[in-house]
Amino acid sequence: MSASEKFAELLWAEKYRPRSLKELVNQEEIVKRLMKFVEEKNMPHLLFAGPPGTGKTTTALALAHDLYGEDWRKYVLELNASDERGIAVIRTKVKEFARSKLPGDVPFKIVLLDEADNMTADAQQALRRLMEMYVETTRFILIANYPSKIIEPIQSRCAVFRFTPLKKEDVVSRLKWICQQENVVCHDDALDVIYEISSGDMRKAINILQAAAALGEVTVAHVYKVVGLAHPKEIREIVYLALSGKFTEARDKLRTLMVNYGISGVDVLKQMHREVFSADLKLPEEVRVELADYIGETEFRIVEGADDEIQLTALLAKMALLGKKAGFRA
């Protein structure tokens, strides 16, 4: 035992990640089929699709663990499509990895490619060729939120597994179990709130749980405090400034928030959306709906690949106009 283990703490989302397929309690159908692959020591390319925090990565890692044993990391190349700079980098890494030695009794190694739906169509074509080129020695597990964003030729080469959102009782009981392991007092209503806030995303739920526990007990108040602290109050100010026609001030604040604190455009929008429907904001109901439409459209454009700051600034300009029409006063 190393000395560092004494003081080192980990993120619970990782600390309590199931290591083996046997430990997985959800997605029973998928697990059953994957266990067959382990038994036969053979599998096709796989595509895991489903919402965030439903266990796609965990399942893939557990599958690797069960296939290769404790040394599994040697036989798995983990890549995240949103972090790798282009398909050329991915190609080089895969090439190098495919060349190295094979594990004893399993005739292939695994390339785990997360967020594959973030790849452009061109990059996916190149990926398809890679999958064919190294099929003798390598299997790909692709992970995606939206299977529709994976090109048809790749889908047809993969066994597709669809992960469904976790049931509330599964999430809550897991959170409770973690609290027991950590000797942290938790209140049932707080766990309900965590589930609501994280909308079924297990990783997000565990992260919130850990921060709430760091404040003391896991209570409703602490959960809200964590969520409030994690979401800067500046966004409310930005909404108020824009609605009351102080466009340039709102813009400058927004820019500072994004550049200095590295908050992504989509995060800003999610929180703006919350603010627009908060009771503190005095707005005619129909204006709230109109704003929600604008915010949604803005998020759509950003997800399409547009620039965060341009899209948000355009939204602020619309807010200023709406605020003027509605006679908004902060």
Add this chain to the structure above:
Amino acid sequence: MSEGVDKRIPWVIKYRPKRIAEVVNQEDAKAKFVEWLRKWPNVPKRAALLYGPPGCGKTSLVEAAAHEFGYEIIEMNASDFRRKSDIERIAARAAMSNSLFGAKKKLILLDEVDGIAGREDAGGLEAILHLIKLSPSPIVMTANDPWDQKLRPLREVSEMIQFKRLSKYDVVKVLSTICRKEGLYCEEEALKYIAERSEGDLRSAINDLQAVGEGYGKVTLSLVKELVKPRDREHDPFETLRNIFSARYAWQAKMALSQSQLDYDQAKLWLLENIPNQYTDPEDRARAFEALSKADVYLGRIVKTGDWGLLAYAIDLMTAGVALAARNNPKDKYRWVRYSFPQRLVMLSRTKDVRALRDDIAKLIATHEHISMATAKSEVMPILMVIFRSNPDYAARLAIGLGMSEKMVEYLAGPMKDEVLAYYRKYKEMMQREAMEEAMARTMTTVARETTESTKSTGRGSGRSRRKKEVGTSTSLLSFTKKKS
């Protein structure tokens, strides 16, 4: 034609201003430059960067000023700057001649420094910065477009002196003076035509005048129309914006961008910055931003799909779409506004270090949690910040578990950094001590008994089961909580 005409000397050189006062219509720039040169080296910026459109008098002013102040100009073409050794040679030359008794003072002129911005190698820029630092003589640079991001280090060390584009009237005045001195017959309308076509570039106007005047002995409108073709000239960002905003027809706005130094990606940022400066009506603003926003969506789709055919639509929207947005307050289109440099670029360069640190933290979390850096930033870092700013003891343990540096701890803990760092250092020290003890225990197996005794005396058991019980993180977490409440 008078007897004094020497065909071999270009008129642009022959009629170069000898005195500062002769430089046409750049009073602000003159005043600023003369003051800087007079005070040198007791000036905040050791170099001066003269910028403005071509043919507006930048080099002429430097020459006239050097003449009046008794400087000898050492002229260098910035594109020659490749190696540090070149620079040292020039600097040495300038220094040497300065020290010789009676020698003229030197002024180093680097023309067209913006030329190096487009180059692949960064060496040239480094070399210039180096020269500015060690030169015993004033350094004056000129540029048409000093706003390239790569030139930022240069802008920071330079007194920035702006030259404006000359008006048609300014150009005509100079041309008719030359005509008079050359004894050349010139039609007023012909000079206006040349001036118009030159777009304020006096050098090109004089060249045109010389071409027609020397070739035909007179300058008439019909000759000029025949011979003088409009020049392809790139517009700087400020002109580009003015031309886009003031366009009344879609084609004008589109042309403004096609003639610009800015590519569409840069233009996007300049428009983003300046739409609210130009348009004041909320509805006009919203309309203009909507057009820019849609243009940006097309640009995003180009990146995603690789379909460059979409670029045409993006450009329509960001030029014509923005130009035709001022429907409530059409007068805003022609308002003179002071355009600003895209602040995003400024902020990005200012926050480079912090962003690099944030990326390092995200990378650490991403690897640890098997997620992307983007998810680490948007989902996990805010949570970590909550923990680091409310529970220093626990935060320090997490920092150790995740392998964070002290800088990372400071960033995440913000106002609580001292508290978290205190725990962090304490644990690190204890870990080191323990690691040493264990190493000693391993090497001294023969005297194992004594070692165990000493470990016990520091208050820690060596039995594995006991250690595990003691160390449970939850216990420590709760004990902190109790202390707090």
